[in-house]
Amino acid sequence: MEFNLEKTIRPHLVGMKSYSTSRPVENKNQFILLDANENPFGNFNRYPDAENVRLKQKLAEINKVETGNLFLGNGSDELIDLIMRVFCDPGKDSVMVFNPSFVMYEIYAKMNNVQVEKLQLNSEFQLDKKEFENAISKTQAKILFLCSPNNPTGNSVDDLEYFIQSFNGIVVVDEAYIEFSPLESTVSLLNQYPNLIVLKTLSKAYGMAGLRIGVGISSVEIAAFFNRFKPPYNISSESQRLALEQLEKEDEQAENIQTILAEKEKLKKGLAENKEVVKIYPSHANFFLVEFKDAEKVYQKLHEANIYTSLRHPQLKNCLRLSVGKPEENLKVLNVLSEI
Numbered sequence: 041m042e043f044n045l046e047k048t049i050r051p052h053l054v055g056m057k058s059y060s061t062s063r064p065v066e067n068k069n070q071f072i073l074l075d076a077n078e079n080p081f082g083n084f085n086r087y088p089d090a091e092n093v094r095l096k097q098k099l100a101e102i103n104k105v106e107t108g109n110l111f112l113g114n115g116s117d118e119l120i121d122l123i124m125r126v127f128c129d130p131g132k133d134s135v136m137v138f139n140p141s142f143v144m145y146e147i148y149a150k151m152n153n154v155q156v157e158k159l160q161l162n163s164e165f166q167l168d169k170k171e172f173e174n175a176i177s178k179t180q181a182k183i184l185f186l187c188s189p190n191n192p193t194g195n196s197v198d199d200l201e202y203f204i205q206s207f208n209g210i211v212v213v214d215e216a217y218i219e220f221s222p223l224e225s226t227v228s229l230l231n232q233y234p235n236l237i238v239l240k241t242l243s244k245a246y247g248m249a250g251l252r253i254g255v256g257i258s259s260v261e262i263a264a265f266f267n268r269f270k271p272p273y274n275i276s277s278e279s280q281r282l283a284l285e286q287l288e289k290e291d292e293q294a295e296n297i298q299t300i301l302a303e304k305e306k307l308k309k310g311l312a313e314n315k316e317v318v319k320i321y322p323s324h325a326n327f328f329l330v331e332f333k334d335a336e337k338v339y340q341k342l343h344e345a346n347i348y349t350s351l352r353h354p355q356l357k358n359c360l361r362l363s364v365g366k367p368e369e370n371l372k373v374l375n376v377l378s379e380i
Contacts, residue, residue: 043235045261048182048210050129058268061090088277091267095280098287099255103227103240109257111266114274116216116241116254119266120185121148123237123256126269127182127210128154136181136207138167140192140355142214145185157181165193165321169202176207183210188226189217192353192361194323196223204233212237217325219245219297227257234259244326245297248286251279300326304364310374311362317377318358327363335360338380345376 046054063075079085096107103110113119128135134155137145141161149156159167159175184207188197194217197203204211204226213226215238227238238257243249253275256266286293304326311317311330316338319331332338335358339351347369350361364370 043208045234045259045265048235049126049265053126053265053269056268059272061087061272063087063090084277086277087273088275088280090272092275092280095253095275095283098284102287103225103255103257105227105230105257106260108260109230109263111256111258111263111270112275113254113256113270115243115252116214116239117144117148118270118274119239119254119256120144120212120214121152122266122270123183123210123212124148124152124154126265128152130154134179134181135183135185136175136179137185138187138190138197140165140190140353141185141187142191143353145187161193165190165195166198167203169199172203172206181209183212185212185214187214187216189215189221189324191216191325192327192329192350192356194321194325194327194329194361196221196324200226201229204229204236207235210235210237212239214239216241216244220301220326221324223324230257230259234261237262242283242286246286246293247296248283251283253279253283300364303367303370304328306367307362307364307370307374310370311377314374314377316380327361329356329359329361331359334358338377341380342373342376345372347373347376 063073073086076087078087092112096110096112099110100107113122124135130153134157135145135149136157136159139158139160146156157175157179159172161167186197186200186203188200189195190197200213211233213236215225218225218240225238226236230236236258240255240257242251242253256263308320308328311320316332317330318333321329335351339349339360342349362373
């Protein structure tokens, strides 16, 4: 496949210069900083490292890529929005998404006046290849979003590489839950597909949702564009510092993931024994999509017990999305369900 990045990006951005700071990243305390109109007093008076140098070094090590392959955002949401703004002309271009899938793709498309083409998943939440081939033969969509493991269904996309290699525009594979999956990350395919962008997050398996750090991994050429056009100080100093501290605790993170996966199996077994449960869908994430006889009743009973679940996708009738919690939390869920 021939892929021309400069022909894919919105034309007026190709030669556009971005805002940049000439401030030194390392050893800032050795300098008198009078360049950014900051207050000279206070614990948080200085702007953060705009290039996220140390955090990128650690994330590159974890993902087995170079720092030049990375661009970071204030959560993956910011990166989804930025991807659309870099590649799609408002009122002209479109993006292609699975349905059901992560709702923010469609929301950000609408915010940017970008059309959305939906590819309906089958009863097992997979996309028929013939339907996909028919859709891409007619489309002018600039971007294909592939969420795998998929949210809110939990399953991974079968033969994911087939969809990546078949699409001529930008392919974004959203891997927010990949650390819970037995499958390999598509980061390993970056050298084969120059149009591929992989999104990851520190919110799920790494337990840092409060820090709001999304990770984009792509070719050096694509990453360079996003590093030019991202907001200059989009990740706070404290988020960068705390993320680095947590990322050093590799054994603790691995143990937490294994605990979640073990609890997931216990929760699945308990749910399977409940007569209100119609179906538990396969999941490679840290949650289950569960069909109940009466999901609204179950939702209300759990809510009365101060347990919050997700009942938000209109296409998934009588389904709740249940995250795996701590052992005592999962046990409470099963106890409440047993009383219905």
